[in-house]
Each structure stands twice: as structure tokens, then as C-alpha cells.
Amino acid sequence: MSVLSHDDVFAVHNLKTGTLRLRRNNSEHNALLDEVCEAVDAPDAVDKQAEIIVREMEQHQQLMDDSPVAEELRREALRDLPQGLTMKRNVRAKLSASVSLRSKRRPISFFRRMKYRISFAGKKMHDRLRNLIFSIELWYEAIRNIEGHFGSAVGSYFYFLRWLFAIDLVLAIFVVAFVVIPQVFHDKEGDSIKFGFLDFISGTGALEDSLLFYGHYHDGDVSAIPNLTYNMPFAYFFTMVCLYIIFFGVLCYRTAYSYRLNFIYTAGGLSHVYANKVFCGWDFGVVSEQAAALTANSLYNEFKSFTANSLYNEFKELLNEQNKKQVSVSALTRLGQYAANVAVTALVLALIGAAQFALWLLVALRPSLPYWELFVSFVITAVITLCPLFFHVVVKLEFYRPRMALYVTIARTWLLDVGTLTLLLVYYTRSDIQCWETSFGQETYRLVLLDTVISLFVLPLFEFTRALGHKFSPSENAPTFNIAYNSLTLIYNQAVLWFGMLFSPLLVVCVTLKLFILFYVKRECALRACQPATKVWRAAQTQTILYMFVTLSMFTTLFVLGSLFFRTSSHACGPFRGYEFVYSVVSEGVLRLRERDSLRAALHFLVRPGVIAFVTLSLCVVVYYVRSRALAQRSMVRLLRQMLVLQAKDKDFLLTAISKVSNGEWLYSPKPATEDEGPDSHTVKYLRDVRKPSNAGFHFDASRLSHSLLEGRPRSYAKDNNRSSIAERKPEDGDTDSSFSWQGSNNYLNKSDDGDKPWM
Amino acid sequence: MGNKVVTFTEQQLEDYQDCTFFTRKEILRVFKRFREVNPELVPKRMTENQAHTIAVPVEEIEKLPELKENPFKRRICQVFSHDGSGNLTFEDFLDMMSVFSEAAPRDIKAWYAFRIYDLDDDMFIGRDDLLEATRLLTKGELHPQEREDIVTSVLDEADVDGDGRLSFMDFEHVVVRAPDFLSTFHIRV
Numbered sequence: 001m002s003v004l005s006h007d008d009v010f011a012v013h014n015l016k017t018g019t020l021r022l023r024r025n026n027s028e029h030n031a032l033l034d035e036v037c038e039a040v041d042a043p044d045a046v047d048k049q050a051e052i053i054v055r056e057m058e059q060h061q062q063l064m065d066d067s068p069v070a071e072e073l074r075r076e077a078l079r080d081l082p083q084g085l086t087m088k089r090n091v092r093a094k095l096s097a098s099v100s101l102r103s104k105r106r107p108i109s110f111f112r113r114m115k116y117r118i119s120f121a122g123k124k125m126h127d128r129l130r131n132l133i134f135s136i137e138l139w140y141e142a143i144r145n146i147e148g149h150f151g152s153a154v155g156s157y158f159y160f161l162r163w164l165f166a167i168d169l170v171l172a173i174f175v176v177a178f179v180v181i182p183q184v185f186h187d188k189e190g191d192s193i194k195f196g197f198l199d200f201i202s203g204t205g206a207l208e209d210s211l212l213f214y215g216h217y218h219d220g221d222v223s224a225i226p227n228l229t230y231n232m233p234f235a236y237f238f239t240m241v242c243l244y245i246i247f248f249g250v251l252c253y254r255t256a257y258s259y260r261l262n263f264i265y266t267a268g269g270l271s272h273v274y275a276n277k278v279f280c281g282w283d284f285g286v287v288s289e290q291a292a293a294l295t296a297n298s299l300y301n302e303f304k305s306f307t308a309n310s311l312y313n314e315f316k317e318l319l320n321e322q323n324k325k326q327v328s329v330s331a332l333t334r335l336g337q338y339a340a341n342v343a344v345t346a347l348v349l350a351l352i353g354a355a356q357f358a359l360w361l362l363v364a365l366r367p368s369l370p371y372w373e374l375f376v377s378f379v380i381t382a383v384i385t386l387c388p389l390f391f392h393v394v395v396k397l398e399f400y401r402p403r404m405a406l407y408v409t410i411a412r413t414w415l416l417d418v419g420t421l422t423l424l425l426v427y428y429t430r431s432d433i434q435c436w437e438t439s440f441g442q443e444t445y446r447l448v449l450l451d452t453v454i455s456l457f458v459l460p461l462f463e464f465t466r467a468l469g470h471k472f473s474p475s476e477n478a479p480t481f482n483i484a485y486n487s488l489t490l491i492y493n494q495a496v497l498w499f500g501m502l503f504s505p506l507l508v509v510c511v512t513l514k515l516f517i518l519f520y521v522k523r524e525c526a527l528r529a530c531q532p533a534t535k536v537w538r539a540a541q542t543q544t545i546l547y548m549f550v551t552l553s554m555f556t557t558l559f560v561l562g563s564l565f566f567r568t569s570s571h572a573c574g575p576f577r578g579y580e581f582v583y584s585v586v587s588e589g590v591l592r593l594r595e596r597d598s599l600r601a602a603l604h605f606l607v608r609p610g611v612i613a614f615v616t617l618s619l620c621v622v623v624y625y626v627r628s629r630a631l632a633q634r635s636m637v638r639l640l641r642q643m644l645v646l647q648a649k650d651k652d653f654l655l656t657a658i659s660k661v662s663n664g665e666w667l668y669s670p671k672p673a674t675e676d677e678g679p680d681s682h683t684v685k686y687l688r689d690v691r692k693p694s695n696a697g698f699h700f701d702a703s704r705l706s707h708s709l710l711e712g713r714p715r716s717y718a719k720d721n722n723r724s725s726i727a728e729r730k731p732e733d734g735d736t737d738s739s740f741s742w743q744g745s746n747n748y749l750n751k752s753d754d755g756d757k758p759w760m
Numbered sequence: 761m762g763n764k765v766v767t768f769t770e771q772q773l774e775d776y777q778d779c780t781f782f783t784r785k786e787i788l789r790v791f792k793r794f795r796e797v798n799p800e801l802v803p804k805r806m807t808e809n810q811a812h813t814i815a816v817p818v819e820e821i822e823k824l825p826e827l828k829e830n831p832f833k834r835r836i837c838q839v840f841s842h843d844g845s846g847n848l849t850f851e852d853f854l855d856m857m858s859v860f861s862e863a864a865p866r867d868i869k870a871w872y873a874f875r876i877y878d879l880d881d882d883m884f885i886g887r888d889d890l891l892e893a894t895r896l897l898t899k900g901e902l903h904p905q906e907r908e909d910i911v912t913s914v915l916d917e918a919d920v921d922g923d924g925r926l927s928f929m930d931f932e933h934v935v936v937r938a939p940d941f942l943s944t945f946h947i948r949v
Contacts, residue, residue, distance in 0.1 A: 075778050082871045084842050085851035085858075086812040088779040130783045144948045148825070152943045262939055274913040275934045278893055279877065280941045284830060284860065285948060292829035293899075300898040303910055541939050648921035 050090040053081070054098060057091075064099055072123070074099075138162060142523055148287030150481060150532050151295070155285070156543050157483045161522070164494060164550075165515040167250070171243055171501070172508045178239040179505050182232065183217055185224035201449055202374040203442040212445065214503045215438035215573035236575040237585045240502050244558060251551040258544040277302060291532045337399035344398050348391065352416050355383055356423050363427050377446035380420060385454055388413045388488055406484055407545055410491075414549045417492045418556050421499045425560060435573035437503045444500025445507055448493070452514045455489055460525050467529035478531040486522070487546050495553035502561060767791055768806055780858035787854065790949050794853045797821060802850070811850045818846030821853075826947050831896035832876055839875045860947035866936055869945050874931045885926040890914055 057077065058064055074095060078088055139162055147155035199205035209216050217236055221229040281299050286292050363376055391412050395405045421444075428440040463479050470478040493511065500507045565582040576582050579589070587593045593600040605611065767788060768776070776787050795802045798816050818837045827833040837846040840856040848856070858864060859872045875881075879889045890911040894902060902910075918926055918934045926934075935941050 078779055079781065080865065080868060082868060084840070085776070085779055085855040086842060086849075089775050089851075092775060092778060127777070127783065131785055134783050134785050147948065152946065156943070261942070273917070274910055275918040276938045276940070278890065278897065278910070278914055279873065279931070279935055280938045280944050282831065282897055283944045285944070285946055286829055287825050289829060296831075296897065296899045296901075300901050303894065303898060303902055303906065644920060652922055 047090065050087055050094055053083075053087075053091050054094045057095060058098060069119075070099075138165075139519060142519075146523060146526055147285050149291055150526065150530075151283045151291060152285050153483060154481050154526060157481070157487055158519070158522070160487060160543065160546060161490060161515060161519055163254075164490060165512065165519065167247065168497065168508055168512040168515060171247065172512045174239060174243055175501070175505050175508055178235055179217070180211055182222045182224075182230050182235060183211060186218050186222040186232070187211075188224070198371055198374070201446065202371055202377075203445040203449075204371075204373065208438060208442070212504055212506045213438040213441040214505075214575075215435045215441075215570075217505075217575040219575050219577045231589075233575040233578065233585055234589060237582070243501075244554075244561070248551075248554050248558060251547070251554055255544070255547040255551045258547050262541045262544045294532050341398045341400070344394060348394060348412055351387075352412070352419060355387070355416070356419055359383070359420060360423060360427060363424065373442065374446065377443065377450055380424075381447060381450040381454065384417060384420065384492060385489075387416055388485065392485075403541070406542065410484070410488060410545060410549060413488050414491065414495075414552070417495050418553055421495060422556065422560055425499060425564075429564065429567065435570050437570055437574055441500060441504030441507070444496050445504055445510070447496050448500070448507060448510055448514065451489070451493055451496070452510075455493075455518060456514075456521050460521055460529075463525050463529045470531075479529060480532070481526050481530040484542075487542075491546060491549050491553065494550050495557075498554050498557040499560075767804065768811075769808070772806070772808065772811065776854060780854060781861050781863035782854070782858055786861075786949065790854050790857050791850065793824070793826075793857075793949060794850055797824060806850060812842065812852075813849065815842075815847035815849045815852075818848070821846075821848050826949075831899070832893075835876050835879055839872060844881075857947065857949050860945070861949070862946060866942065867932075869942070870932045870935050871928070873935060873941075873945055874928050877931070883928070885931060887911055887915070887925065 057074075064070065078092055078095075081088060081091070083091075139158070143155055143158045143162070146158055196205070199207055203212065207213075218232045220233075221231050223229045277299065281295075281302075283295060286295055359380060362379060366372070369375075388409070391409045395409050398405070398408075400408060424443055425440055428436040428443070431439075433439050466479040493514070497508060497511045567581070569576045569579065569582050571577050576585060579585055587603075591599060593603070768791075773784055773787065776782070777784060780787070782790065791806070794816070795804070797820050801816060802814060803810065818834065818841070821827065821837055822833045827836065830836065834846060836856065837848060838844055840852050840859075841848055842852050859868060874885070877889060877893055878885050879892050880886070891907050894907045894910055915924065915926070918930050920930050920933060921927070
């Protein structure tokens with residue numbers, strides 16, 4: 001245990017940008033630390049050290065209040081203390097004693113006590129909730145097992161699957177509770193419907209007029225219990241709209257969270273290819289011996305390829321890292337690459353367009369063949385299953401970095417999926433089918449069912465066959481778990497659900513069940529048929545992209561459905577057949593606009609183009625403002641980073657100076673005697689004012705200076721240096737003072753580089 | 761379950777909950793794991809004192825499946841051990857699992873990762889630490905000269921202040937911005 005470790009303890013605290021800023025600011029405390037560090041081997045060292053930490057914390061009034069907020073802060077501070085648990089408990093006991101001692105002086109009012117009690121209860125609730133979530137955490141052992149075998153990348157696919165399952169489960173519960181069950185009460189005549197297998201797959205026949213689809217739902221009040229009525233159109237409309245909007249919010253939040261974690265925090269870093277490999281190369285979650293051997297082996301290969309310097313850049317690309325020192329390719333080659341990318345993209349887009357057009361023609365054929373719809377759905381599923389494979393191949397013709405290539409493939413597949421679904425929806429709204437909502441519901445039902453067949457039977461069969469092939473002839477590659485493709489099928493599945501939920505309320509139950517089974521099937525596939533990948537797959541950022549696409553499908557759905565609400569609904573079936581438009585449920589059913597003229601006038605005003613244009617414009621202004629702030633901050637970061645580098649050089653220079661001083665080679669003369677540099681010149685002024693240790697420029701890690709570099713110098717000097725530099729660590733200083741010192745030091749360095757140092 | 765053995769007192773649990781990133785049940789799960797290592801040594805009921813006095817020897821801790829394959833297992837134990845020997849008391853073990861848990865923030869993880877990679881415990885990751893780390897990572901298959909090259913490149917990239925070794929600041933600068941750090945520096949209990 002050294003002095004430095006304490007410095008870093010507090011440095012860690014300083015990082016917590018929130019309320020806590022534990023700084024060492026009194027010299028008495030410094031002395032105390034030193035004392036303890038020397039006496040650390042003494043038996044009561046822990047006690048003493050705890051005492052110091054407590055004393056440090058006592059300096060902060062915020063922490064020491066006897067209020068729940070302060071208690072929460074104390075908890076956080078304690079948690080984030082990089083000390084052993086025994087120490088923490090010691091500190092905690094001392095701290096709470098100290099707090100209760102202080103609080104006795106001030107009686108608190110009744111109102112405050114109530115407030116504390118409530119927030120205390122809230123905290124208890126929160127803890128209990130966490131406990132509950134923990135105890136119902138599904139598939140914990142299973143995912144842990146998979147992660148142990150395949151590393152965290154494959155694990156993240158299963159987390160994604162579980163997350164989707166959880167979302168769909170909640171959706172299913174709400175839909176069943178508010179929409180399906182009331183309808184069941186309404187239908188209670190209960191004649192059992194009989195249907196054959198093909199009816200079951202295609203959702204036609206007897207199933208057409210069942211709870212499964214939109215058309216069956218009642219358009220009036222349900223009164224199963226006497227004196228209580230339940231308005232089915234209201235229930236249907238508001239349940240669906242609320243669920244869509246709430247889950248859109250949840251998805252946005254989740255995506256933003258993931259984005260923040262994986263992109264924003266990590267953005268703007270220099271490319272640390274080697275350092276990342278060494279420090280983040282090992283997956284600490286790996287448990288199985290085989291996976292550990294493979295990880296070590298892949299790291300070995302990567303390092304090996306690094307050392308072959310001529311191939312350096314190529315392998316850098318292979319490792320999906322951003323490459324700054326790209327091999328300087330000629331402009332012509334780059335132009336050719338761009339052209340190839342554009343051409344292939346155009347080709348793919350044309351292909352997607354052609355596929356959509358062909359599908360449109362196919363759907364529009366509608367010959368009166370039995371189970372023709374089933375055939376159509378089959379074709380759609382085939383297109384959607386096979387096209388991604390084609391995209392995977394075609395992207396190899398292009399010149400993207402591997403990670404980018406993956407994103408491009410995902411984006412194309414997503415475009416195909418959502419495009420097809422939108423096309424189907426548009427087709428059905430324009431068709432002259434009696435109850436097109438039900439038909440679209442049937443379509444989505446068939447798609448989900450067929451996709452279930454594919455992902456539960458066909459793909460596992462394929463994987464097991466390959467595994468068997470590998471067993472008998474080991475020369476053949478064993479299948480590895482294809483995270484990208486598997487995740488894509490999940491995204492497609494979810495997109496179908498978003499589109500179909502409104503028209504087939506029970507679809508969400510089907511999808512939930514499907515995901516539940518899928519988890520077990522995929523687990524078996526992974527554990528029995530697949531081998532751990534020989535190449536480490538970096539999943540963190542890809543996960544964000546997957547979440548983003550789920551959210552995007554939701555957004556598209558909301559957009560499409562929203563525009564549908566303003567079109568006429570089917571008058572032949574469904575809960576809204578009593579209204580002209582779907583949105584009339586709100587305007588006439590709830591608000592009764594016809595009877596309230598003033599409200600109608602107000603709403604009418606709000607939807608005028610002028611008002612909407614104004615709102616849009618002000619949104620634009622806000623976005624512009626936020627964006628320019630972000631840009632400014634980015635340039636600030638760049639500036640600070642440059643400063644950091646320059647100050648490092650500065651320090652380097654100072655170190656040599658100091659070593660010269662200690663060798664007695666350098667005598668300090670306050671007035672530089674040079675001809676070309678008058679006493680008023682910038683450099684000299686700078687030397688006088690800014691270079692003094694008490695000024696801001698020189699605060700870069702002075703603590704280390706005191707520890708390692710001033711060895712053998714009077715201790716008090718080191719401490720002085722240290723303290724003053726820390727006292728200067730105020731964020732507002734960064735703007736003015738140090739930017740000046742940055743420029744100045746640049747100047748200064750240039751001078752010193754000349755070799756002839758005038759002030760020496 | 762009427763005959764459930766109470767492992768910890770209420771006060772202890774409260775303390776642990778406040779000092780780690782775990783919930784009650786997770787703490788009990790960690791205890792179960794800990795006890796499995798050596799059921800004879802670790803009693804079913806932990807008193808206040810036993811939680812930080814009874815230490816399981818490092819050789820046995822290393823046999824835990826979570827650590828068994830980890831190239832840095834010995835160093836991890838040493839970092840979290842109360843006396844630096846690698847023998848872990850329950851409180852040390854809980855602390856370790858808390859740092860490796862999903863809920864632990866980046867800063868804390870970075871600090872302990874720094875301690876782990878600082879194999880000689882001098883508060884800097886020097887050349888020797890990096891050489892040893894690369895050896896451990898590749899299970900000793902890399903040629904010494906190659907390791908030298910790699911270490912030089914790592915220092916080139918990460919050593920901002922140019923003193924030939926990585927301080928915590930340098931290390932943090934690399935690790936906090938690495939997209940995969942959080943997902944790899946993570947052990948599930």
C-alpha cells in the first residue's frame with residue numbers, strides 16, 4: 001500500500017461526475033495518509049485507514065446529512081470505494097455512528113420525517129423489486145452455461161432472445177386481459193369449432209371467425225356481468241394504441257441505453273489495437289476448457305499476425321478495428337471501390353424492388369384455388385429466408401470493413417422484411433376483400449407459423465446434419481453458431497408481430513410461445529451441434545444495431561398503422577365497424593366532438609398546416625441547437641486531448657530539467673538574457689506567469705511526480721506541488737487558463753527544441 | 761421452509777447489500793458458491809467474525825469453474841485477498857464477485873482490471889507486466905521476440921505521457937473506450 005494508491009482512490013472518485021467529489025484538500029489529511037501508509041502493517045491498520053476515509057467523507061456536508069438522499073449518496077460512495085469489503089463495513093459502521101451523532105443536534109420537522117419515511121419505503125420497495133426480478137430471472141443457468149462454452153458473443157444472442165420473450169410475454173398478458181377475455185365472455189355460447197390441419201396452418205375456414213382475428217371482435221358493449229358494461233371498441237383501440245406507444249418508448253429507451261453504452265462512451269478513442277487485444281482480449285466469462293483453449297489460440301493467431309508488420313494494416317481490418325493508418329491506396333482504386341459498392345447496393349436494391357413487385361403480382365393473382373393463400377405465404381417465407389443468404393454472399397464482392405459489411409447486410413435484410421410486410425398491408429387495404437383486416441391478420445399468422453417451422457425444425461436439422469458430417473469426416477468444418485443470421489430471424493419475427501398485432505390479437509401469444517420453445521431448441525443446437533467460433537466475435541456494438549432495427553420496425557409499423565387510422569375501416573367486421581374512421585373512436589366516441597363545438601374548433605386549429613409547420617420548424621431549431629452543441633463539445637474534446645499530449649511532452653521536458661537540477665547542472669536565472677527576446681515577449685511572460693507550479697497548465701498527474709520523480713528531494717516540496725495542482729483542478733479553469741498554457745507550451749516547446757535554451 | 765438455516769444476520773446482509781452491487785439473494789448465491797469450494801472449512805452459519813477471518817486457500821479457490829480457465833486466476837485472487845496472499849475470506853470473495861458483476865460501473869472495473877494487469881504490484885503496468893500478460897494470454901506459445909514487439913506496440917499506443925509504462929490514467933484511457941471491455945470483464949456467479 002503506497003501513497004499513490006490513495007491518490008488513485010480519490011482519482012476514481014473524482015471520475016464520478018455526480019455529486020461526489022472527494023478531493024484531498026487539507027494538508028493535515030495528507031500527513032495522516034502518509035502516516036498510515038507507513039504503519040500499514042500494524043494490527044489496527046484497517047481500523048486506522050477506515051478512520052481516514054471516514055474523516056475524508058465527513059468533509060462533505062452532502063454526504064453527512066441524516067436524510068435518505070445523503071444515505072443513498074453514502075451508499076454509492078461506499079460501493080464505489082475501491083477497497084476490500086471488510087474495510088467498507090468498517091467505514092460504514094463508523095460513518096453511521098458519526099452521522100447519528102451529528103443529527104442529534106437538529107430536530108427534524110414532522111413533514112420532513114414523513115418525507116424521509118416515504119422515500120425510505122420507496123427504497124425498500126425498489127430493493128424488494130430487484131430481489132423479485134432476480135428470483136424470477138428466467139434461464140439464468142442455461143445462458144450462463146452457454147456463455148461459459150461459447151463466450152459472451154453467443155451469450156448476447158440468447159439475452160436478446162430472452163429480452164424479446166419478456167417483452168412479448170408482457171404484451172400477451174395485456175392483450176389477453178383487456179381484449180381477448182372480454183370477448184370470450186361475450187361469446188359464451190361456446191360452440192366448439194372444428195377445423196382441419198390445413199385450416200390450422202392457413203388460419204382460414206372455421207378459424208377465420210375466431211378470437212384469433214380482428215374480424216371476430218364485437219363492436220358494442222360487452223355485458224357479461226349485469227349492470228357493468230365494457231365497451232369493446234374502446235378497449236380494443238386503447239389497449240392496442242397504449243401498448244404500441246408504451247413499447248415504442250421501451251424500445252427507444254433500450255436502444256438509446258445500449259447505444260450510449262456501446263457507442264457514445266467508446267467514441268472518439270484512438271485506435272488501440274494492441275492494447276485492446278491485451279487488455280480486453282480475454283473473455284473472463286469463459287468456463288469450459290475447450291473454449292479457453294480456443295480463445296488462447298485465437299489470441300495467439302491474432303498477435304502472430306500483428307507481428308508480421310507488412311500485413312499489419314490488413315489484419316487490423318480483419319479485426320474490425322477502425323484503422324487510421326490506412327494503407328494509402330490510390331485515388332483511382334478508391335474510386336473503383338466506391339463504384340463497386342454503389343453498383344452492388346443498386347443491384348441489391350433493384351433485387352429487393354423486383355422481389356416486392358413480383359410478390360405484389362403474385363398476391364394480386366388470387367385464383368380461386370383452395371389454400372392458395374398458403375402457397376403465397378410459403379413463397380414469401382422462402383424469399384425472406386433465402387435472400388439474407390444471398391446478401392451475405394453478395395457483400396463479399398464489396399469493399400467494406402467486416403463490421404460494416406455485417407451492418408450493411410442487416411440493413412438490407414431489414415429493408416426486405418419490412419418492405420414486404422408494408423407491401424402486404426398496403427395490398428390488403430386497397431383490395432376489395434370484405435374484411436381485409438382479418439385477411440392481413442391471417443397473412444401474418446401464416447408467416448409466423450411458417451417461420452416457426454423453419455426456425456424450429458429446418459434450421460436445427462441443417463445444423464445437426466452438418467455436425468454429423470463433421471463427426472464422420474473431420475476435414476469438414478464444424479458449424480459455428482451463426483449469431484448474425486439467427487438474430488436476423490428474430491428481428492423479422494418481431495417485425496411480423498408489430499405489424500400483425502393489431503389485426504390478430506392472439507398472434508402475440510403465438511410468438512411468445514414460439515420464442516419460448518425456440519430458446520430450448522437453440523440451446524440444444526448450440527451445445528450439441530455447434531463448436532465455439534475460432535474467431536472471436538465482438539458482439540457489444542452489434543447488439544445495439546439489432547435493438548435499433550427492432551425499434552425501427554416498430555417505428556415503421558406505427559407510421560403505417562397511424563396512416564391507416566385515418567382511412568376508412570371495414571364496415572363489415574371488426575370492433576370499429578360502427579365508426580367511419582378508426583380515429584373516430586377518439587373524436588366521436590370519447591370526446592364527442594359533434595356536440596362540443598369549441599373543442600372541435602380548437603382541435604381544428606391545432607391540425608391546421610400552419611400550426612403543424614410551426615411545430616415542425618421549432619423542432620428543427622431545437623435539433624439544430626442540440627447538434628451544434630454536440631459539435632462544439634466534440635471539438636472541445638479534441639482540444640483537450642491535444643492538450644493532454646502536449647502536457648505529457650511538457651512533463652517530459654520538465655523531468656529532464658529536474659534531473660539536471662538535481663545534478664547541479666542548471667542554475668535558475670529569473671531574467672533570461674537574450675537579445676532576440678525582450679522581457680515583454682510572449683514566451684518570457686509565459687515562463688514567468690504560467691510556468692509557475694501554482695498555475696493551471698501544470699496539473700497533469702502531479703501526484704505521480706511527487707511519488708516517483710522527486711525521489712530524494714525534500715518531501716515538503718513534493719507535497720506543495722501536489723496540493724496546489726489538485727486545488728487547480730476545477731473544470732472552469734480548463735477553458736481559459738489551460739488553453740492558453742497549451743498554446744504557450746507549444747511555443748515553449750518549439751523554443752526548447754532549438755537546443756539553445758535561452759533561460760538556462 | 762421452516763428449517764432454513766440463517767446464514768447471515770440481518771445486519772450483515774444489510775451491510776453487504778450496501779457495500780456491493782448485489783441483492784440479498786445474489787449474496788446468498790455467492791455464499792453457496794463459496795461454500796462449495798470447501799464445505800469443511802466454511803461453516804453453514806457465518807458469524808460476523810468468520811466472514812472476514814476464515815480464509816480458503818488460493819489453490820482451492822482457483823479450482824472454481826469461474827476461475828479455472830482464467831490465465832490471471834492467481835493474480836485475481838491476490839488482488840482481492842485481504843492480505844495479498846491470494847487466500848480469500850468470504851468478504852473478499854463477495855467483493856470480487858461484486859466487481860465482476862454486471863452492475864459494477866466501468867470505473868470500478870477499470871481500477872481492478874488495472875490492479876490485475878499490474879502483476880508486480882507497483883501501481884504501474886510496466887514492460888514486464890505486459891510481457892507476462894501476453895505470455896499468459898497465449899498460454900506461452902508466443903516467441904519472446906514477438907512478445908517484445910507486441911509490448912512495444914502496446915506502449916506506443918497507450919502510453920500517453922511517454923514514461924515507458926502505463927499508469928492508471930493511461931490504462932483507463934484505453935479500457936474505458938474499448939467497446940468490449942464491459943462484456944469481457946464480467947463473471948457471472
